Amino acid sequence: MKPLSKEEAEFPLAYVMVIHKDLDTFQRLFRAVYMPQNVYCVHVDEKATAEFKDAVQRLLSCFPNAFLASKMESVVYAGISRLQADLNCLQDLINSEVPWKYTINTCGQDFPLKTNREIIQYLKGFKGKNITPGVLPPPHIIRRTKYRHLEQGYGLFSFMLCTWIRKMPPPHNLTIYFGSAYVALTREFVNFVLRDQRAVDLLQWSRDTYSPDEHFWVTLNRIPGMWDLIPFYIKSGSIRCLFCVSLATTLIFVFVCNKSGENKNFPQASISNASLLSEVCHQIFKGKSFYPKKNALKSTFSETTCPEYVAQSHYITETLSEEEAGFPLAYVMTIHKDFGTFERLFRAIYMPQNVYCVHVDEKATDTFKGSVEQLLSCFPNAFLASKMESVVYGGISRLQADLNCMKHLVASEVPWKYILNTCGQDFPLKTNREIVRHLKGFKGKNITPGVLPPAHAIGRTKYVHRELLNRKDSYVIKTTKLKTPPPHNMTVYFGTAYVALTREFASFVLQDRLALDLLSWSKDTYSPDEHFWVTLNRIPGMCIS
Structure with missing residues (x-):
């Protein structure tokens, strides 16, 4: 495999992926973010099943630029172990020979909304600055670092316990900020995080705080003299705009x-x-x-x-x-x-x-x-x-x-x-x-995106299809029997099954003879919801969007 462009080849990325379950989801995620010029460190929760760990290891063994973290943590949500999992991977990535420019940390269900090239172009716009969105802690957040919190592990169930014990002030008179746990960091900054005494001391101080990954990155990046600070108006979704679940x-x-x-x-x-x-x-x-x-x-x-x-x-x-x-x-x-x-x-x-x-x-x-x-x-x-x-x-x-x-x-x-x-x-x-x-903005029009059927979709309404239902499985089979033409000389369109309809159009769908006849005709077609709405909405004189 080769990079898809020179721009991407010259701007490799490093990924930290912290997971604990759902191999299928991780497999799809890994396939979605994988590029041969990048490098990937995967941290598997120490509590995960042996089968899950083995399956992840076997998958990663197929790729020379992907590996398991050398040290695994028993992760407690909102505990220091979650932050430590990221840091374990960062330590491995900083030693990588891949000359990556930024590292991005994700969880096991963050799917990309952008292509690798778009992510690179987005990151280049920050000109070597880190992306650690944050603000001074709002009132409901202050106690996260004011009182000691302890990780509690009970087999499959683990949580953080807040105590009455007040914490010492932060080291080096640091001002604590609150922000996103998911960040994009330069290689230089990662070196600072792993080696600078201020970062090491802040990590030690953060061990008995609640959700330390939500203050650790942003606090370090706002140390006076640190790389130009990211404006506070960048909201905590800056990284999440790159990684979210797939569009529908x-x-x-x-x-x-x-x-x-x-x-x-x-x-x-x-x-x-x-x-x-x-x-x-x-x-x-x-x-x-x-x-x-x-x-x-x-x-x-x-x-x-x-x-x-x-x-x-x-x-x-x-x-x-x-x-x-x-x-x-x-x-x-x-x-x-x-x-x-x-x-x-x-x-x-x-x-x-x-x-x-x-x-x-x-x-x-x-x-x-x-x-x-x-x-x-x-x-x-x-x-x-x-x-x-x-x-x-x-x-x-x-x-x-x-x-x-x-x-x-x-x-x-x-x-x-x-x-x-x-x-x-x-x-x-x-x-x-x-x-x-x-x-x-659609001013009373329906949203039923669609086009004339492409070649691969014509058979869906050209031949009779039958639903087959049994206890173990259910599916639709295609027969060789040709269907009669659509009723009322309608032109059948092909589009999305998920739509937004006005109340007037919904009444039309349920009561008008055109709609009722199309529904009856569609009963032996394949995936009729992908032609039903869009076809009705394109009847001449209907409100179309």
Whole structure:
């Protein structure tokens, strides 16, 4: 393999990748970021299974410029071990013969939004400066470095414990800043981090702080005289704009791959990440007991009421702006597994002025169905579709699932302006307000991107296809039987299955004879949701976007 351009060959990058599970996700991520001129250090959590470690090692053995960190940490989220994992890889990378210009640290689920060349061009714009976005600590952050925090490990469960013990002031009279744990650093700065006494002393002082990687990089980079400081107006998403999960429809949503399996407990109390440990500290300060033998990341419905769950999970319960209140949205969410992922997605897109219909695959387990139903029962503007389909990927049942929910939403009293259909792994890249403004820009038109069918897609509607459903597998087969022409002399287009539709158009889809006949004709086509919306929206006289 060779670099794709001279520019990339002359500007190699170094990657730190800290992972602990989900080999498939890591494999896709590694393939997405791999370039032969770069160098990659992968840190696998010491607690990971032997099978996972071995699989990662075998994958990396295929690449001369990728390797496992020479020292592995037992990583505790928000503990010094997470920062140390990065530093272990940095030590290995600084000794690499690859003349890399910047190192970028990632977790195991950060997928690139930009090509390697675009990332290089972005980094070149900083002219040898580090990217360590940050600010002086806001009030709710101060106690992270004011009090001692201790890593607590209990087998598969580990967390940080906040104590009453005050910490000594930072070494060398350093001013502590708060910022992103994910950064881009020059080779010179990495040498400084690993060798300079100020950096070594700050690392030692940070060992009993909470989430030290969120103050370590930014504090060192703001030492007076250090490389020109990055302006404070660069928000903490500077690195995340390079690395996020893969783009999906109209850049509003992203697709996240999660193979963690179904969570058989009711809504995880989403005292998640920093919030979990913050809550632990809060309870200790109030003199209440915390029992680490219980998994604080999980709570069954019997242990929390709906109001408690909504509060603990930080759901937004009041409309955030007049603009959003005047432009409610309707969501169709079609899911079949991974309750934990669905719960996070629902929390990410939930707003009290919107309305949500969730379709659960009829084939899903009773446990999964029950968990979803329990969660939705906490929200007056969210409900299950009354009719469930046994969904076959690429079949009419997938489109019918959307239509079942759409029928409910058109009948809803919520005066929504647009309906968006999603799958169970589409996470928002934009806030609700940004989505509203994006949709307003279409001035009442539908968003159904599409074109005349390319050659490879013509067979989807030219031949009869059949759904085959059994317990172990379900799929669509293509027959040799030719279909009749589309009804009403329609021209069939090919486009995205995920769309944004006005309320008027949704009513047209459900009631107009043209739409009903096209639906009937589409029942034996392949992936009809990829031609149904776009074809109807391109009927002469229809509102098109």
